[in-house]
Amino acid sequence: MDLKPTRPGPRGTSHGFLSGRYKVEPQDFVVDEIPAYEPSRHGEHLFLWVEKRGLSTIDLVDELGSALKVHPRSVGVAGLKDKQSVSRQWISVHGVHDNNARGLGGPNWKVLHVTRHTNKLQMGHLRGNRFAITLRGTKEGDADLARNALLELQNIGVPNYFGEQRFGKRGANLQRGVEILSGGAESLARTMPRRVFGLCVAAVQSEIFNRVVMARLPGLGELQQGDLAILHRNHACFPIEDPAREQPRATAFEISPSGPMHGPKMPDPIGEPKRIEDEAMAALGIVREQFVDLPFGFGSGERRPLRMPVADAAAEQAGDDMVTVSFTLPRGCFATSVLRELLTETVWFADE
Numbered sequence: 410m411d412l413k414p415t416r417p418g419p420r421g422t423s424h425g426f427l428s429g430r431y432k433v434e435p436q437d438f439v440v441d442e443i444p445a446y447e448p449s450r451h452g453e454h455l456f457l458w459v460e461k462r463g464l465s466t467i468d469l470v471d472e473l474g475s476a477l478k479v480h481p482r483s484v485g486v487a488g489l490k491d492k493q494s495v496s497r498q499w500i501s502v503h504g505v506h507d508n509n510a511r512g513l514g515g516p517n518w519k520v521l522h523v524t525r526h527t528n529k530l531q532m533g534h535l536r537g538n539r540f541a542i543t544l545r546g547t548k549e550g551d552a553d554l555a556r557n558a559l560l561e562l563q564n565i566g567v568p569n570y571f572g573e574q575r576f577g578k579r580g581a582n583l584q585r586g587v588e589i590l591s592g593g594a595e596s597l598a599r600t601m602p603r604r605v606f607g608l609c610v611a612a613v614q615s616e617i618f619n620r621v622v623m624a625r626l627p628g629l630g631e632l633q634q635g636d637l638a639i640l641h642r643n644h645a646c647f648p649i650e651d652p653a654r655e656q657p658r659a660t661a662f663e664i665s666p667s668g669p670m671h672g673p674k675m676p677d678p679i680g681e682p683k684r685i686e687d688e689a690m691a692a693l694g695i696v697r698e699q700f701v702d703l704p705f706g707f708g709s710g711e712r713r714p715l716r717m718p719v720a721d722a723a724a725e726q727a728g729d730d731m732v733t734v735s736f737t738l739p740r741g742c743f744a745t746s747v748l749r750e751l752l753t754e755t756v757w758f759a760d761e
Contacts, residue, residue, distance in 0.1 A: 412584050412693065414576045414616055417568065417623055417749065426753040427551050427558075429544030429732065432493045435463045437543040440496035440744075442488060443536045443737070448499075452527035454485070457500045457510055457520050464517040465492040467604075470500070472515050477505050485530035488538070488740060491574060497521070501530035533740060540744045541735040543727055544752070552726045555734050558751055559722035566662060566716035567750055568622050568629060571615035572743030582612035590699040603705045610707055613695065614670050620689035621668040622715050629666065629716040630659050635680030638664045639714045641739075646676065646712045665714040672710020673701040717742040 432438050448456040461469050466489045474481040483503045490496035502510070513520045544551075576583050586609035601609075622629065632638060636649040638659070646667060649655055658664045669675060669686050677683055690697065700710065720737040727733040736747060 412580070412587055412616075414573070414580045414583055414612075415619055415623065417570050417619060427544065427547060427555055427732070427751050428753055429547040429551065431542055431544055431748060431752075432491075433545050435493055436495050437545065438491060438494040438744075439541040440490050440494050440498075441539045442490070442496070442498040443539060444487065444499055445534045445536050448524045448526040450524050450526075452525045453503065454526050454529050455502045455505050455507060455510060456524045456526050456530070457502065457513075458497065458522035458524075459500050459518055459520055460495065460497045461490070461518040462495045463493065466490050466496075466498070468492075469518055472518065473500060473502070473513075476513055476515065477502060477509060479504060487530050487532065487535040489574075490538075499530060501526065501528075503529060535740045537737055537739045537742070538744075539721070539735070539737045540747075541733055542744060542748065543731055543733045545731050547730055547732045552724050552732045555724035555732055555751060556722075559719065559724060559734065559736060559747075562719045562747065562750060563722050564662075566630060566665070566718055567746050568626065569668075569714055569717040569742060570619050570622055570746045570749070572745040575615045575743075576612050577608065580612075582609045583616055585609040586611070586613035587693055587695065590695055606705055607707060610700075610703065613693065614672075614700075616693065617686070617689050617695070618668045618670060618713060620692065621686055624685045624689065625666070625668075625715060630662075632656050632659050632664075632666055633680070633682055635678050636666045636682050637676060637678045637712055639667045639712055640664050641714065641718060648678075662718055665716050667712035668715050670708075670711045670713050671697065671700040672708050675700075675710025675712065713741070717746070719747060 459469065466486055470481050470484045470486065474484050479502060485501035487499060490498055507523050510520055510523050589606070589609055590613060632649050632652040632655055634649065634652055637646050638649050638655065639646050641663065655664065666682070671690070678686065717739060722736040724732055724734045734751070738744065
């Protein structure tokens with residue numbers, strides 16, 4: 410089976426669509442990480458506020474480890490940021506003196522600030538990301554159109570798709586992930602790095618989730634009998650037994666229906682929501698049991714909201730044919746999903 414990631418289209422809200430291209434230059438896509446906590450300023454882990462440009466977070470970790478003469482496993486990050494961007498994020502390093510990191514930099518990165526904390530940064534240790542994205546090739550009036558569209562999206566939410574970077578160049582991670590789950594997990598695990606193995610399996614999880622989102626459009630905020638809903642405040646998950654009773658909470662964006670991130674301990678919905686999820690998995694030739702007992706202690710699985718909230722939305726004219734849109738998203742959510750709601754066409758740069 411020759412698999413390529415599905416390319417979701419916009420949900421189709423009441424606004425029009427914009428012309429324009431993004432990520433033409435790294436400075437067109439600016440990302441600032443919002444930490445889950447502020448460093449305590451003391452402890453054995455050095456925390457570095459780092460700016461990178463046109464460089465992936467994984468490559469940044471390698472370069473930083475080499476410059477500080479530490480193993481990459483001593484380096485911690487809270488999230489992976491786009492390569493084709495200017496992004497700022499916290500990096501933790503163990504066993505390094507402050508003076509060795511102050512002013513440190515390379516051709517595509519630099520350390521802006523140094524402090525300390527008691528714990529190493531782990532994936533997911535962030536509240537979200539703040540984006541400022543410049544669209545080139547826009548038309549007169551597009552700034553107003555973008556502003557109105559973003560305000561609408563703040564009210565109803567955005568499909569919580571995984572972005573193209575989740576699937577690797579030309580979607581290769583998805584194909585390899587299906588091969589791993591279809592019987593080659595143990596043998597392939599012996600021939601590939603742990604990180605690559607995890608990325609490939611995560612690509613399959615992400616593709617299944619994206620297909621579930623597409624199947625439930627346009628009613629991503631509408632609860633169904635048998636749903637497992639997620640409370641946005643703390644990510645708690647609970648079953649929906651009476652959709653009519655709980656729907657006001659969904660309308661107020663307190664809760665949302667969830668979709669699957671498969672693993673051995675992920676809870677299943679029942680009824681129609683489960684049928685949709687099983688169908689999305691079957692389309693890839695995968696069954697639930699293949700996510701059990703994976704090498705490297707791969708994740709136990711979880712539920713993910715089908716839609717994501719958008720905050721701090723704004724748009725302004727940035728030039729004769731440029732508009733800058735800005736917004737904040739929770740951790741694990743992709744700015745490309747917002748852009749897909751705004752633009753007539755989105756370009757999957759991982760394919761180029």
